[in-house]
Amino acid sequence: MRGRRISITCDECSVHKISKFKSLNDSELDRINYHKSCTAYKKGQILFHEDTRPLGVFCINAGKLKVYKTGDDGKDQIIQIAKSGDLLGYRAMISEDLYPVTAEALEEVKVCFIPKSEFMKLIDESHDFVMMLLKDACQELGDMTGMMTTLAQKSVRERLAVTLLMLKRVYEADTPEGEEIEINLTREDLANIVGTATETVIRLLHDFKEEELIRTSGRKIMVLEPERLVKVGNIY
DNA sequence: GTCTGCAAAACTCGTTGGTT
DNA sequence: AACCAACGAGTTTTGCAGAC
Numbered sequence: 550m551r552g553r554r555i556s557i558t559c560d561e562c563s564v565h566k567i568s569k570f571k572s573l574n575d576s577e578l579d580r581i582n583y584h585k586s587c588t589a590y591k592k593g594q595i596l597f598h599e600d601t602r603p604l605g606v607f608c609i610n611a612g613k614l615k616v617y618k619t620g621d622d623g624k625d626q627i628i629q630i631a632k633s634g635d636l637l638g639y640r641a642m643i644s645e646d647l648y649p650v651t652a653e654a655l656e657e658v659k660v661c662f663i664p665k666s667e668f669m670k671l672i673d674e675s676h677d678f679v680m681m682l683l684k685d686a687c688q689e690l691g692d693m694t695g696m697m698t699t700l701a702q703k704s705v706r707e708r709l710a711v712t713l714l715m716l717k718r719v720y721e722a723d724t725p726e727g728e729e730i731e732i733n734l735t736r737e738d739l740a741n742i743v744g745t746a747t748e749t750v751i752r753l754l755h756d757f758k759e760e761e762l763i764r765t766s767g768r769k770i771m772v773l774e775p776e777r778l779v780k781v782g783n784i785y
Numbered sequence: 786g787t788c789t790g791c792a793a794a795a796c797t798c799g800t801t802g803g804t805t
Numbered sequence: 806a807a808c809c810a811a812c813g814a815g816t817t818t819t820g821c822a823g824a825c
Contacts, residue, residue, distance in 0.1 A: 705788070736817060746789050751818060767797065768816075789824080796817070805808080 557587045557610055557661060568608055569636045569685065572677040584667045589659050596637070596652040596660060603642040605664040609635050612658030613719070615738060618650050627742040628693075630655070630719050630734075639668065640686060655734070700744050703783065708743045709753050710782030713763065716742075717772045732770040757781075 559582045616629040641648045671678050716732045724730045740747040757763045764771045
């Protein structure tokens with residue numbers, strides 16, 4: 550299933566200022582612009598599969614993706630919800646590994662693909678760019694450590710509270726100021742982040758609703774009381 | 786008591802075809 | 806082209822039994 554080719558130039562890109570490419574100079578940016586290809590993916594389409602070889606990196610222009618790993622029992626564990634401005638696939642490429650995860654569009658997604666050769670040239674030439682990648686990789690390592698601890702030590706109820714707060718941060722980036730933040734994810738995806746069964750997530754969401762911590766409208770979830778969710782999640 | 790898995794019912798959403 | 810109803814697929818919810 551392939552996406553539809555589209556055209557986005559870096560200087561008119563809406564996320565350029567928050568992307569990893571913000572430190573590049575004009576000539577470096579021109580080169581990326583020349584070599585990259587941009588694609589629109591529909592919901593459910595796959596950008597890259599686990600255990601395939603990276604041929605380049607993906608810069609998300611618009612939309613959200615779930616990044617997940619499939620376990621031995623066939624169940625998916627969602628590692629990350631990637632959003633506009635995020636860069637995907639560079640760690641596996643730099644370490645010359647296969648992709649450890651799959652990236653799938655959660656909605657209409659616009660993505661720019663930068664071939665490996667051009668990306669590696671940038672790493673050779675731009676110190677600022679390398680530092681930016683290093684910072685990002687270290688940050689993610691820290692996040693993963695936190696996630697592992699959360700999954701291992703917290704109850705499902707606590708994990709769901711932590712997950713809702715994390716998703717609120719992800720979704721508020723795309724929400725105009727003043728508007729209510731809506732987390733738009735299936736219950737199954739939510740369960741795959743929390744690491745539990747869909748039914749358990751639905752039951753706990755029902756409890757959170759009763760406690761007026763959240764409100765739901767169809768599949769959409771609105772966090773009403775983030776401070777109380779912090780307490781429920783035992784976050785200090 | 787907490788959580789999971791299964792099954793069934795209820796609900797939502799996207800697609801399709803007909804009508805205006 | 807716009808609107809609407811019907812339909813089917815997918816998703817959500819609920820109840821129950823059982824494992825830990």
